Amino acid sequence: MRKFWVMGAVLTAVLSLGACGDEGSDGDGDVANNGVDNNDTGNNDTDNNDPGNNDTNNDTDNNAPNNDGPCPGVECGPGTFLDEGACQCELDPEADLEATEEDFECLQLWDRIRRFRITNKLGRMEETLAVANNPDGGVYPVGTIIQLVPQEAMVKRREGFSPETGDWEFFFLTPSSDGTEIVSRGTTDVVNSFGGNCFECHAKAEPQWDLICEQDHGCDPIPIGEGIINNLQDNDPRCP
């Protein structure tokens, strides 16, 4: 956990150093001048030169270990951190998915299970598919996104986010060729384009299905058949 954040901090530091470097002497001059204001003006020239050189050296030093790293070639995605001892990515138990518009994409890129599309944005795909394929149901892991149609999504948040909705966050979306606009998001109060409340319908699923309705989990059926669902997925405007 701590290592994950340390790596993040180092990366951020390198990135911001990189940005300073791009701006050239302006960035260095600002830093040096701030220091000089507190000190002698007479040393101004020397101060300006020294920090400039140090910055360049720091850039090189910081970049080298990051590229080679303690575990060359091992890159850990969101929701995971690098265990430097074992050189493998471990699941971050505190990970959460506060979805942004970029998290919603062409549904055809995601796995299809029965009628719906499913992915996991926090490195828990194996567990996600295991729950989806378990005939006895189960609780989806944090980071799961499930969609039946491009306009509606359920996102699994961290444990405790919303016990009432099984930690699901509901989304009403407007997808277009430019991407996805989040029209509304929430737990118990999100409605779809027909004015139907997501949670009220999905709460009728029997407990072992974690609020996922499908056709036989206890929810009232919706008046769109598989043909329309396939059509909406096939014509997702975000797909290339």
Ligand code: HEC
């Ligand atoms: C009228 C009841 C109703 C409302 C309102 C409703 N849903 Fe559903 N939803 C269903 C049913 C029933 C299914 C299963 C349909 C099927 O598989 O053919 C479903 C399917 C889904 C699925 C695919 C996984 C599953 O549960 O089968 C997602 C994701 C989903 N809905 C999200 C939403 C979101 C988000 C909203 C609100 C913006 C919403 N739904 C509103 C009844 C509803």
